[in-house]
Amino acid sequence: MIDANIYNIFHPEPLLIVISGPSGAGKDAVIQKMKERELPFHFVITATTRRPRPEETHGVDYFFITHDDFAEMIEQGELLEYAIVYNDYKGIPKKQVREALASGKDVVMRIDVQGASTIRGLCPDAVMIFLTTESEEEMVNRLTVRRSETPEGLKLRIATARQELKRVDEFDYVVINYDQKLEETVDTIMAIIHAEHHRVHPRKVTL
Secondary structure (H helix, E strand, O other): OOOHHHHOOOOOOOOEEEEEOOOOOOHHHHHHHHHHOOOOEEEOOEEEOOOOOOOOOEOOOEEEOOHHHHHHHHHOOOEEEEEEEOOEEEEEEHHHHHHHHHOOOEEEEEOOHHHHHHHHHHOOOOEEEEEEOOOHHHHHHHHHHHOOOOHHHHHHHHHHHHHHHOOHHHOOEEEEOOOOOHHHHHHHHHHHHHHHOOOOOOOOOOO
16 A cells, blocks of 8 residues: 555745846846746845935835945844945845745845855855846847946946856856847746756755
């Protein structure tokens, strides 16, 4: 007689999903499209000292805070990781991530390549997704068209993005965000998450 308990094997664990990649890859657009689909994830809100862009909202896209407040968060150990990114600080609030995981929700984290490396060190079982463009030319074009930088700032972003592309081997998956095919990009990411929930030996996220 077959033991009925043998079928009691599907116990999905909450995942920590890191979406990273160079500037111009479309990380923000991908996250926004995932939110529009009303997926049952917790989307981490990053704290930053940079000024908001016209289309960005405090508490939705980022927590826009002062340098003094950010320094206080560092002092109190409230950040999982933080770094200087293009002359401004960015960091991931620790409490936000832990509470979401404890609730059983998958946690989606949009973060730069430098921060992704830190998170992988803290949580080796995080699902690491590297988002990029079809070509370097497309990446440069997106950054140029955005017109959110000074000429010096744009040059720095392009140089940094070129270096970040060399770190793709640090990730589990690479997803090409083709121009005008954002829905397909999100479909690919969702397929990765779906497959990860069906691993025989699930990832165990501890932070």
